[in-house]
Amino acid sequence: MSLLDIKNLSVRFGDVTAVPVVDGLDLSVAKGEVLAIVGESGSGKSVTMMALMGLIDAPGIVSADSLQFDGTDMLRLKGRQRRHIVGKDLSMIFQDPMTSLNPSFTVGYQIEEVLHQHMGLKGQAARQRALQLLDRVEIPAAASRLNAYPHQLSGGMSQRVAIAMAIAAEPKLLIADEPTTALDVTIQAQIMELLVGLQREQDMGLVLITHDLAVVAETAQRVCVMYAGQAVEIGHVPQLFDAPTHPYTEALLKAIPEHSQGQRRLTTLPGIVPGRYDRPQGCLLSPRCPYVQARCHQQRPPLDAHERGAARCFYPLNLTAEVA
Amino acid sequence: MLAFIARRLGLLIPTFFGVTLLTFALIRMIPGDPVEVMMGERRVDPVLHAQAMERLGLNKPLYAQYFDYIGQLAQGNLGESLRTRTSVWSEFTTLFPATLELALAALLFAGSLGLIAGVVAALKRGSLFDHGVMGISLAGYSMPIFWWGLLLIMFFSVWLGWTPVSGRIDLLYDIPPVTGFMLIDTLLADEPGAFVDALHHLILPAIVLGTIPLAVIARMTRSAMLEVLREDYVRTARAKGLSPARVVFVHGLRNALIPVLTVFGLQVGALLAGAVLTETIFSWPGIGKWLIESIGARDYPVVQNGILLIACLVILVNFVVDILYGLANPRIRHQR
Numbered sequence: 001m002s003l004l005d006i007k008n009l010s011v012r013f014g015d016v017t018a019v020p021v022v023d024g025l026d027l028s029v030a031k032g033e034v035l036a037i038v039g040e041s042g043s044g045k046s047v048t049m050m051a052l053m054g055l056i057d058a059p060g061i062v063s064a065d066s067l068q069f070d071g072t073d074m075l076r077l078k079g080r081q082r083r084h085i086v087g088k089d090l091s092m093i094f095q096d097p098m099t100s101l102n103p104s105f106t107v108g109y110q111i112e113e114v115l116h117q118h119m120g121l122k123g124q125a126a127r128q129r130a131l132q133l134l135d136r137v138e139i140p141a142a143a144s145r146l147n148a149y150p151h152q153l154s155g156g157m158s159q160r161v162a163i164a165m166a167i168a169a170e171p172k173l174l175i176a177d178e179p180t181t182a183l184d185v186t187i188q189a190q191i192m193e194l195l196v197g198l199q200r201e202q203d204m205g206l207v208l209i210t211h212d213l214a215v216v217a218e219t220a221q222r223v224c225v226m227y228a229g230q231a232v233e234i235g236h237v238p239q240l241f242d243a244p245t246h247p248y249t250e251a252l253l254k255a256i257p258e259h260s261q262g263q264r265r266l267t268t269l270p271g272i273v274p275g276r277y278d279r280p281q282g283c284l285l286s287p288r289c290p291y292v293q294a295r296c297h298q299q300r301p302p303l304d305a306h307e308r309g310a311a312r313c314f315y316p317l318n319l320t321a322e323v324a
Numbered sequence: 325m326l327a328f329i330a331r332r333l334g335l336l337i338p339t340f341f342g343v344t345l346l347t348f349a350l351i352r353m354i355p356g357d358p359v360e361v362m363m364g365e366r367r368v369d370p371v372l373h374a375q376a377m378e379r380l381g382l383n384k385p386l387y388a389q390y391f392d393y394i395g396q397l398a399q400g401n402l403g404e405s406l407r408t409r410t411s412v413w414s415e416f417t418t419l420f421p422a423t424l425e426l427a428l429a430a431l432l433f434a435g436s437l438g439l440i441a442g443v444v445a446a447l448k449r450g451s452l453f454d455h456g457v458m459g460i461s462l463a464g465y466s467m468p469i470f471w472w473g474l475l476l477i478m479f480f481s482v483w484l485g486w487t488p489v490s491g492r493i494d495l496l497y498d499i500p501p502v503t504g505f506m507l508i509d510t511l512l513a514d515e516p517g518a519f520v521d522a523l524h525h526l527i528l529p530a531i532v533l534g535t536i537p538l539a540v541i542a543r544m545t546r547s548a549m550l551e552v553l554r555e556d557y558v559r560t561a562r563a564k565g566l567s568p569a570r571v572v573f574v575h576g577l578r579n580a581l582i583p584v585l586t587v588f589g590l591q592v593g594a595l596l597a598g599a600v601l602t603e604t605i606f607s608w609p610g611i612g613k614w615l616i617e618s619i620g621a622r623d624y625p626v627v628q629n630g631i632l633l634i635a636c637l638v639i640l641v642n643f644v645v646d647i648l649y650g651l652a653n654p655r656i657r658h659q660r
Contacts, residue, residue, distance in 0.1 A: 053563055079568075087565025094563075099556040103655060104578045114564050149654040165564065 003173055003205045004029040004052075007065040011044070011051050014059050019276045022048050023229040026303065029173060032203040034196070036216040038252065039226035042273060045209045046095075048226075049175045053092055054082050070172055088118040091166040092175040096182045097158035101150035107134075107161050108146030111168055118169040133164040137194060156187035160194070167198055173205040174198075181211065188212075192219060213256055217241055222309075225249045228273050228284045235309030243318035245311040247289045283313070291315060328650065332643055343635040344397070347628045348390055351619070357382060358406045358622040380406065382624075393628065402633075403625035405618070412629045416611060421504025422492060423603065423610030427595050429526050430534035435588065438538045442545025442584075443577065449550060458546070461539035469598055473532040473605040480528060490607035493522045529606040533598050537591040544587045548580035555579070582653045589645030593638040 004027070011022040022044040029035045037045045051062045052074060067074040069090055074082065094100045102110060111130040115121040121129055127146070134142035137160040150158055159179060166174055176195060180188035196219050199206045208220060216223055216237070223240050225233040225248060233246035244250040251269040253259070260266045271288035280286050286296040295314055303312040306319055359376040360368055377383045381392060396403055402412040441461075445454040481489045492506050493499065497518040499509045507526070510519040552558065553576055561575040596612075603612035611630060618626035650656045 055559060055562055083565040083567065085565070087563060092563045094556060094560065096556060100560045102557040102561065102575050102579070104653070105575075113566065117565060151655045162560070165560075 002028040002068075003031045003033075003070055004207075005066065005068040006048070006052070007068075009048060009051060009062070009064040009067065011047050011056060012061045012063075014061075016061060018061075019279060021229050022051065025226075025229075025231055027224055027231065027234075029205045029207060031172070031205060032199075033222065034199060034206045034208060034220045036208045036210060036220035036223045037226060038210060038213065038216060038223060040211070040273065043226040044229040045226055046177050049092065049177060049207060049209065053086055053090065053175070084118075087114060088169040089172045090175070091169070091171040091173075092177060093159070093162045093166045093179050095178040097162050098150070098155055098182070100162055101158055103150050106147050106149055107153070111161070111165050114165055114168040129168070130164075133168055134161070136167075136198075137161070137164045138190075139164075155183050156191065159183060159187075159191055163191075163194065163198070167202070167204075170202060171204055173207065175207045175209070177209045178211065179208075180215070188215075195219075213241075213253065225252065228279075230284060230312060231303055231310075232285070232312045233309065234303075234311075239308050243308075245306060245308065245316040245318055246313050247291050247317065248285050249311075250317060251288075251290075291317070329647070332646060336639055336643075339639060340632075340636070343632055344394065344628070345390070347631045348393060351622070351624055351627045352386070354619070354622065356622055358624060361620070361622050362407075397632075402629040405626045406623045407618075407621055407626075412626055415614065415626070416630060416633055418504070419609060419611045419614050421501075422506070422608060423596075423599050423612060425505045425507065426526065426529055426533060426602070426608060426610060427592075427599060429530035430595060430598075431537065431588075431592075432534075433530050434534035434537035434541055434591070438541030439545050439577075439584070441542045443549055443572065443580075445542070445546045446549035446553065447572065454546075457542060461542045463539075464535045465539035465543075467535060469532060469536070469601045470605055472535060473529075473602060476528055476532060477605070487524050487528045488521075492525050492609060493518060494525075497521065529602050529608055532605070533595060533602040536598060537588075537595060540587055540591060541584060544584050545580060548583045549576060552576050552580045578652075582649065585645060585649055585652055589642050592641040592645075596634050596638060 006025060006027040009022055009025045009027075010020045012018040012020045025044070025048055027035075027037075027048070037048070039045050047056070050056050051060075051064075052067055052069070054074065054077075056062050062075070064075050069085065072085065074085070074090075077085070101107070108127065108130050111133055112121070112126040115126045115129050119129075130146060131142055134145055139145050139157060139160050145153070145157075145161075150161070153161065159182075163179075174195075179195065180191050183191060192215055195206065195208075198204070208216070210216060220237055222234065222236055224231050225240075225246065227248050233240070233244065233249045235245065235249075240249065241253065244253055248269075254267045255269065257266055269288055274280060274284055274287070280297070282295075282297040282299055283289070283292075283301050286292050289296065293315060299314075301312050301314045303310050304316075306316060308319075357377065358380065359373055359382075363373075374383065381389065384392070402416075404411045405415060408415070441457045445457040448454050477489055480486045488494070493510075497510070497515060499506065499513050499515065499518055502509050502512050506522040507519060510516075510522050553572075558571060558575055561571045566575070599610060600612035600616060602608065603610045604616055607613070611634070615627065615630050617623075618630065
């Protein structure tokens with residue numbers, strides 16, 4: 001059984017008639033699996049995970065058939081019950097480490113808070129454990145950092161602290177929302193290495209939200225490609241990179257700068273993501289798709305399983321048998 | 325931190341001289357002099373007038389009078405009242421506790437209610453409560469104190485008869501002054517009835533004096549809170565599975581308090597200015613009423629030094645707030 005099983009998740013802002021930001025998404029993560037969610041900004045990657053965490057506030061509306069996590073439907077949980085899971089078995093680290101830590105409290109306090117909340121640790125025991133955690137996330141001179149305030153730390157250091165906080169209660173699933181976007185390139189690699197190391201060591205599920213396809217290729221086992229709130233392709237890592245089945249995935253891969261070496265211009269997909277008022281009637285990619293057919297303009301394709309995963313396309317690419 | 329304190333203290337010196345110069349000049353700009361006022365309606369004999377002025381040292385040129393004044397201050401001498409012949413310092417220390425008691429009660433009222441109203445308004449942003457609180461606080465801020473005071477007296481004291489009209493305590497009680505705080509002195513004197521009576525006397529003036537700070541604090545808390553609740557670290561706190569109360573009051577309010585604290589300090593100055601009016605309306609025997617009477621009598625030493633003492637107090641409070649600000653905000657504390 002999978003650790004996380006999201007069925008038909010939709011998130012809207014405003015009222016039920018509003019255009020969904022996340023649109024009927026199905027997603028699953030197995031125990032100990034690394035799943036990457038990729039897609040351009042605004043495609044609903046973060047909102048999906050925020051909905052799972054219960055961090056979507058009014059006027060956001062979350063609806064789903066189920067949000068099964070570790071045998072519990074997160075959708076039906078209320079307040080206190082949800083908080084027993086969130087931050088403990090299910091935790092999250094965010095994009096900008098410099099603003100994600102509270103500037104008024106010491107690093108130690110903010111880690112111990114989790115230990116107190118979810119593990120019942122207090123005083124010296126909590127302090128000891130916080131110190132171990134800082135050591136584990138490879139913060140040098142950990143003992144002296146316990147009393148440091150976030151503004152005294154660098155971005156990479158702050159992200160390590162955020163990771164220490166997120167793994168403090170030994171989660172079963174860690175969600176990393178663009179954990180390296182705000183960091184220097186050299187630090188990015190270190191943080192990714194740390195996350196993958198922790199994931200293996202604790203055998204936890206890891207959902208990695210990212211723009212960086214190189215990181216995906218190195219770390220993830222499966223990928224979910226999102227476009228305009230929908231999953232357009234789900235596939236396993238080496239295959240999806242070698243032979244994408246959805247035109248959008250193909251375009252994403254072609255847009256990697258290294259693939260355009262020797263060319264005057266980088267390869268791009270013309271056009272922009274459809275907004276609130278110009279959503280096409282048919283496939284959401286139809287206005288931009290290089291392979292577009294008449295049918296694509298009239299009907300929305302479903303996410304259909306095929307031999308190597310699933311694609312939301314009437315005419316998937318690179319398949320031996322046509323699925324139509 | 326020490327350098328910070330030293331720098332702040334250094335700034336006090338010009339402020340101090342500015343205040344002495346201003347009060348010295350302003351009181352002398354009001355037509356009339358102490359002798360004329362004392363003589364009243366009767367025509368003053370110019371000879372007697374000149375003699376009296378000379379005795380008071382007021383016939384000297386202004387710059388000489390100012391230097392005399394500064395020289396006196398340098399010796400720590402605040403002079404004595406022209407009317408009562410008692411020292412300004414002893415009058416001030418006798419009356420000040422009454423003002424302090426009133427101001428503290430007003431601050432307590434404004435601070436507690438303002439923080440709660442501001443936080444709730446921010447949490448329920450756009451609700452009827454939010455609009456209500458913001459509307460009322462705007463009204464409260466714009467309200468002239470003297471009119472608001474009279475209105476409350478009319479309503480609560482005259483029509484409903486809930487509170488006394490004026491004074492600190494009923495004349496029936498004779499409470500020996502120990503601390504100068506009526507609420508404490510009545511308890512020390514073991515007179516529970518007097519304590520309740522003193523509390524009754526205190527409520528209305530404290531509300532009147534606290535209204536403007538209340539409005540300012542409520543609005544400031546709301547906007548600071550709204551800003552803070554949007555911060556990433558509040559989302560982090562929620563993602564940790566902390567209770568909403570902990571998220572709001574520990575992670576949110578702690579940061580929202582930083583700007584509120586500044587406003588709180590600034591309000592202390594406004595509060596002492598407001599005390600002058602409030603004490604006059606409620607016949608509260610504090611330094612506000614004392615200063616008003618002294619201005620009427622052109623009691624130069626009292627006005628000059630009374631205001632100087634209040635100014636020092638405001639400077640001191642703001643100084644303390646600056647230090648508290650550093651304590652509340654680690655980013656400032658570590659600045660060198």
